[in-house]
Amino acid sequence: MLQQQLSRLLAQTDLALSEQQQAQLVQYVELLDKWNKAYNLTSVRDPNEMMVKHIMDSLVVAQHLKGDHYIDVGTGPGLPGIVLAIALPQVNFVLLDSLGKRVRFLTQVKHALNLKNVTPVQSRVEEYTPSVKLDGVLSRAFASLQDMVDWCQHLIDDSGLFLALKGQFPADELAQLPQGVRLVEDIELIVPELDAERHLVVLAKQQ
Numbered sequence: 069m070l071q072q073q074l075s076r077l078l079a080q081t082d083l084a085l086s087e088q089q090q091a092q093l094v095q096y097v098e099l100l101d102k103w104n105k106a107y108n109l110t111s112v113r114d115p116n117e118m119m120v121k122h123i124m125d126s127l128v129v130a131q132h133l134k135g136d137h138y139i140d141v142g143t144g145p146g147l148p149g150i151v152l153a154i155a156l157p158q159v160n161f162v163l164l165d166s167l168g169k170r171v172r173f174l175t176q177v178k179h180a181l182n183l184k185n186v187t188p189v190q191s192r193v194e195e196y197t198p199s200v201k202l203d204g205v206l207s208r209a210f211a212s213l214q215d216m217v218d219w220c221q222h223l224i225d226d227s228g229l230f231l232a233l234k235g236q237f238p239a240d241e242l243a244q245l246p247q248g249v250r251l252v253e254d255i256e257l258i259v260p261e262l263d264a265e266r267h268l269v270v271l272a273k274q275q
Contacts, residue, residue: 070094070115077124080260082131085155092154092181093123099177100145107169109145120261126151126208128257129233129268135203139164141193141220142210146174148233149206153186163188164196193219201225208233213241213269217249221273230271233257237267248274 071094078085085093100122101115112118126148133152136159140149143163153161163174163186174188189196205220205228213232220230229252232238242251249271257266 070097070119073116073119074123077119077260081124081128081258083127083155089154089157092183093151095181096146096150096154096177097123099173099180103145103173103176107173109170109173110147120259122147123151124259125233125257125262125266127155128259128266129206129231130155132231132255132268132270133159133204136160137198137200137202138162138204138206139196139198139202139223140206140208141216141223142207143174144170144209146177148208150174150177150181150183150186152206153183154181157185160185160200161187162198162202164191164193166190166192193223196223198223202228204229204231206231206233212244213238213271214244214246217246217271224273226273226275228272232269232271234267234269236265238269242269245271250274 074090097115097118112121130152139162141164143149143165149161149163165171171188171190178186202224205223207216252270252272255268257268259266
């Protein structure tokens with residue numbers, strides 16, 4: 069059962085989620101599995117694998133988010149945005165994707181899980197203007213750090229952060245960062261039962 073798997077995985081972290089939050093995560097995986105058959109939202113087909121590679125992989129970022137407003141660019145089926153919105157109900161997330169089928173799925177998830185802190189938006193990132201001051205731009209498997217900064221720098225001011233979920237430490241990409249952007253920190257993420265490296269790379273504009 070997915071619920072038992074999630075409980076086992078959470079027990080290996082410092083994350084404390086309510087029964088309702090856990091139920092929402094399970095329901096999200098079930099929706100992802102169901103829609104994936106027709107919409108091809110993720111290459112991960114097995115719900116048990118989704119729980120590790122998508123849910124836990126996104127959840128471990130939650131404790132590193134400060135502030136109230138984030139945008140998840142190139143969110144795809146809502147990773148990490150939907151997962152973080154469930155874990156952090158007091159934080160608001162704009163989920164941005166250019167593909168209509170993904171945004172339709174996200175809208176369905178928002179209603180099914182009754183997520184008040186999620187706003188799915190269909191747009192190219194270059195054409196999107198946020199309606200509130202954002203604390204950070206999130207991206208997971210979206211683009212190189214350089215492209216992320218180039219495409220997203222209009223979304224945040226000097227106090228905002230770029231947060232990129234990466235696999236191995238992206239030394240080459242960091243070496244090619246454009247002028248005016250600095251590395252704030254690199255956080256090594258430990259994902260239970262995932263046999264792979266994970267890093268959260270935090271960037272900021274130079275003051």
